[in-house]
Amino acid sequence: MVRKxxxxxGMLMVILGIVIAITVFPSEEKxxxxxxxxxxxxxxxxxxxxxxxxxxxxxDIGSLFDEHCELKTDYPSLSGSYTREEISTYVGSARxxxxxxxLKFYDLQxxxxxxxxxxxxxxxxxxxxxxxxxxxxxxxxxxxxxxKIEKKWLFxxxxxxxxxxx
Amino acid sequence: xxxxxxxxREGERVEFRDGKLFVDGKEIEEPxxxxxxxxxxxPRQVEKDSIYVVGDNRGMPIENHHFGxxxxxRVVGGPLx
Numbered sequence: 001m002v003r004k005x006x007x008x009x010g011m012l013m014v015i016l017g018i019v020i021a022i023t024v025f026p027s028e029e030k031x032x033x034x035x036x037x038x039x040x041x042x043x044x045x046x047x048x049x050x051x052x053x054x055x056x057x058x059x060d061i062g063s064l065f066d067e068h069c070e071l072k073t074d075y076p077s078l079s080g081s082y083t084r085e086e087i088s089t090y091v092g093s094a095r096x097x098x099x100x101x102x103l104k105f106y107d108l109q110x111x112x113x114x115x116x117x118x119x120x121x122x123x124x125x126x127x128x129x130x131x132x133x134x135x136x137x138x139x140x141x142x143x144x145x146x147x148k149i150e151k152k153w154l155f156x157x158x159x160x161x162x163x164x165x166x
Numbered sequence: 167x168x169x170x171x172x173x174x175r176e177g178e179r180v181e182f183r184d185g186k187l188f189v190d191g192k193e194i195e196e197p198x199x200x201x202x203x204x205x206x207x208x209p210r211q212v213e214k215d216s217i218y219v220v221g222d223n224r225g226m227p228i229e230n231h232h233f234g235x236x237x238x239x240r241v242v243g244g245p246l247x
Contacts, residue, residue: 164234
């Protein structure tokens with residue numbers, strides 16, 4: 001009887017240990033997904049957002065990116081390499097021109113082509129309303145490259161995939 | 167996910183003249199296009215393993231409409247009716 005009780009307690013501890021390990025030490029895939037979740041949260045804007053939250057989000061957005069992040073799009077004027085500070089400034093400027101903004105990511109496919117590098121293919125949808133009342137609704141396929149630098153996954157390249165070529 | 171109509175297949179030449187669709191120089195009858203269309207697009211050949219897709223809503227300016235050629239591998243299904 002006593003032996004059975006010890007066995008039960010032992011099994012319980014093993015299960016508890018596994019649950020704690022999964023929670024405390026998430027997989028690399030979950031860590032990468034978390035970065036997208038944060039990017040979505042910090043880019044999005046609700047009409048009730050106060051000045052403090054606005055400044056905090058602007059500061060935080062830069063921390064998700066590598067020192068230099070490469071952007072590739074169909075628009076030559078937008079393509080290029082941006083620093084964290086530039087990204088924070090541009091996102092802040094764009095957010096100031098909208099009253100509502102929502103950035104959501106769908107169908108994330110994550111692969112690790114080499115150590116400390118994650119390649120993510122996904123669909124991004126940006127919806128919102130400008131301060132002038134104009135509606136926006138853009139959906140694009142993206143290919144992102146994230147690098148693990150000092151234990152953090154940082155966006156180092158974002159390619160806007162041309163799905164339909166006119 | 168995009169829902170578009172396939173109007174041309176690989177190797178075919180597709181173009182728009184005053185809102186009319188032409189495939190390999192032949193005008194295509196499109197009764198499903200309900201709104202007036204004034205699109206003009208020079209001829210282009212659909213690449214290998216690709217299809218050319220266009221939506222039915224042609225009332226909007228050509229530059230605002232998402233259409234063009236895409237790899238066949240991107241097709242995930244067809245409509246049920």
